[in-house]
Amino acid sequence: MTGPVGQEPFEGDDRLYSPTRLAGWLQEVNGPERMPPLFLSRAAIEALSTGDLLRYNDRRVVWHANIGPIRTPQLLALHEDLREVVESNRQDSDKAKPAVLVDAYPGLGKSTAVREFGRDYYREQIVLRGETTPAGDRRVPLIYIALTGNTQIRGLNAAICRFYGLPDSGDADTLAERAKDAVLSMRTAVFVIDDIHFLVPTKANASSVRMANHLKFLANTFPVTLIYVGVGVRARGILSEGESPDQMLNAQFGRRTTPLTLLPFQIDDDEGRHEFRNLLLTIERKLVLAEKYPGMLADDLAGYLFARSSGHFASLMTLINRGCLRAIRTGQERLDEDLMDKVKNDAAAEQARQEYVAALKAGLITAKPVKPAVRRKSA
Incomplete structure (x- = not known):
């Protein structure tokens, strides 16, 4: 279908790909910055023709939906810890490399943060070592796969093969050997395995023991650093020591795994309030709304946005993204409480909302810093 007479079709700025496939991962790694x-x-918006207005608003909607990743103190700390583990894992292949578990509440942006680390690491390795290996194969320093609720050993091996674009036929052992050949030939150094909690049942059984043994197999036979990403994994005891067979597997996993986390924003002290304010200022600068003004988020909506997001980054960004869409569609071109009250957010954030609202109104908490930020002197 063509566009209006005299106009080219407009596909928009959406980027459609799967990071769990090499082609999609390369698009995420090498894609241009938005x-x-x-x-x-x-006045300029009102002067646009109907077609130009539709295209302009479409670009704004896509832009607001893709703001970030924002390099918050939490994200930078996580990246530093990941870098320390990955860059120190230079053991020869006859030694198992210690793994990492990024375990945090949902909605904090941990998957996005880890993928951002992966993208930086991938780029650095290509700059350092080149796009091809000495044998002439494509160099793939890091791969990303995400698990599902019914992933079994064969499914995990097949997911690794599918990332590389290899056939996913055969039994678990055949797939493992195929994946191993790809890892060695393409010089892969890091596996990111997202949603690892799907492989950690709340109660140990034969299937979970087999999976624990398979993760050990991956660590022993693939010369890679495994970065697991999940929710509530540590709480299920996978890093704890014990006497039962499944607990001994947990202990072995725990001895080889460094736990990391990503914390929500908090407003219990001035340090946390300043961090939250800086986040809002950064987001505010990125919004493309005709009537936005300095302090629209950071001053006038700070408490409101914290109450509606509970300090969870994903909930906050969803709320602002949808608010911007409503501001564009209604022609208001700015965010305020009246408009934001009409915006729906995720269930967990809405459930916690009233408690925070009550505390803010009672003066028990505040999102505004009490003291000015302390500026550190440069060396």
């Missing part, structure tokens, strides 16, 4: 739409005044 550029914000041109900022237009209300």
Whole structure:
């Protein structure tokens, strides 16, 4: 279907790919940085033709939906810890490399943060070592796979093969050997395995023991650093020591795994309030709304946004993204409480909302810093 007479079809700025496939992962790694739409005044927006207005608003919607990743103190700390483990794992292949478990509450952006680390690491390795191996194969320093609720050993091996674009036929052992050949030939150094909690049942059984043994097999036979990402994994005891067979497997896993986490924003002290304010200022600068103004988020909506997000980054970004869409569609071109009250958010954030609202109104908590930020002197 073509567009209006005299106009080219407009596909929009959406980027559709799967990071669990090599082609998609390369698009995430090598894709150009998004550029914000041109900022237009209300008068300039009103002067646009119908077609130009539709295209301008479409670009703004896609832009607001893809703001980030924002390099918050939490994200930078996680990246530093990941880098320390990965870069120190230079053991020869006859030694198992220690793994990492990034375990945090849902909605904190841990998968996004780990993929951002993976993207940086991938780029650095290509700059350092080149796009091809000495044998002439494509160099793939890091792969990313995500598990499902029914992933078994064969499914995990098949997911690794599918990432590389290899056939996923055969039994678990055949797939494992196929994946191993790809790892060695493409010089892969890191596996990111997301949603690892799907492999950690709340109660140990034969299937979970086999999977624990398979993770041990991967660590022993693949010369890679395993970065697991999940929710509530440590609480299920996988890193704890014990006497039962499944607990001994947990102990072995725990001895080889470094636990990391990603914390929500908090406003219990001024340090946390300043961090939250800096986040809102950063987001505010990125919004493309004709009537936005300095302090729209960081001053006038700080408490409101914290109450509606509970300090969880994903909930906050969903709320702001949808608010911007409503501000564009209604022609308000700015965010305020009246508009934001009409925006729906995720169930967990809405459930915690009233408690925070009550505490803010009672003066028990505040999102605004009490003291000015302390500026550190440069060396």
